[in-house]
Amino acid sequence: MNVLTLLGSARKKGNTATVLGWVEDALTNLGHEVIRVNLHGRKLNGCMACNQCKQVSDAPGCVQKDDIPEILAQMVAADLIVFASPLYFWGVSAQLKAVIDRTYSLYTRYHETDHASLLEGCREAFLVTGAGGWDNNAEGAFTAFKRMQNPHKTQYTGELFIGNCTTPADMTMSMKEKALAFARRIIA
Numbered sequence: 001m002n003v004l005t006l007l008g009s010a011r012k013k014g015n016t017a018t019v020l021g022w023v024e025d026a027l028t029n030l031g032h033e034v035i036r037v038n039l040h041g042r043k044l045n046g047c048m049a050c051n052q053c054k055q056v057s058d059a060p061g062c063v064q065k066d067d068i069p070e071i072l073a074q075m076v077a078a079d080l081i082v083f084a085s086p087l088y089f090w091g092v093s094a095q096l097k098a099v100i101d102r103t104y105s106l107y108t109r110y111h112e113t114d115h116a117s118l119l120e121g122c123r124e125a126f127l128v129t130g131a132g133g134w135d136n137n138a139e140g141a142f143t144a145f146k147r148m149q150n151p152h153k154t155q156y157t158g159e160l161f162i163g164n165c166t167t168p169a170d171m172t173m174s175m176k177e178k179a180l181a182f183a184r185r186i187i188a
């Protein structure tokens with residue numbers, strides 16, 4: 001399987017990168033091809049809601065000239081996309097949100113009978129780290145992510161929340177085991 005991972009954290013050696021690294025190593029060891037995109041530092045504009053993308057159905061139709069069209073093309077080419085982010089104010093980081101909003105350009109005629117998506121059939125999985133626990137904290141991000149599967153026409157294959165994070169050095173074996181189980185789940 002061709003796996004694309006999107007790291008939404010600015011900290012390349014932070015909590016999210018550590019957990020995502022465990023997942024990537026597990027997927028690689030299982031024989032999958034894994035490419036990571038570190039979103040921080042890339043030029044990531046927000047969606048302009050210009051709707052010009054809706055005129056194009058056979059390619060990512062976004063007209064903006066930043067780094068996101070290349071990332072969208074990588075998403076379209078993948079069999080599985082793992083979206084990874086620290087929890088920021090109960091949602092995902094701005095870097096990842098910019099990419100998610102620009103996936104608006106990957107589908108046409110949502111809610112119509114001829115709704116089409118360039119991501120159709122692809123798997124999507126979601127990995128989030130946070131300083132707090134799950135309750136009153138992470139559930140909104142997961143609800144939004146699940147709903148995104150409808151316009152994307154994708155298969156939601158798994159979610160992982162690693163809460164009570166402090167530093168990567170203090171991450172526990174139990175956190176790593178959860179990450180490895182998540183890796184196995186999302187390719188099953």
Ligand SMILES: Cc1cc2nc3c(=O)[nH]c(=O)nc-3n(C[C@H](O)[C@H](O)[C@H](O)COP(=O)(O)O)c2cc1C
Pocket residue numbers: 009010011013014015016017085086087088089090091129130131132133137165
């Ligand atoms: C701007 C900001 C907002 C945050 N909001 C939350 C939050 O809503 N819930 C939570 O549990 N942790 C929150 N945190 C903590 C981070 O999600 C947590 O430390 C995460 O593991 C950091 O990941 P990183 O090392 O990849 O940056 C926030 C941190 C920052 C900097």
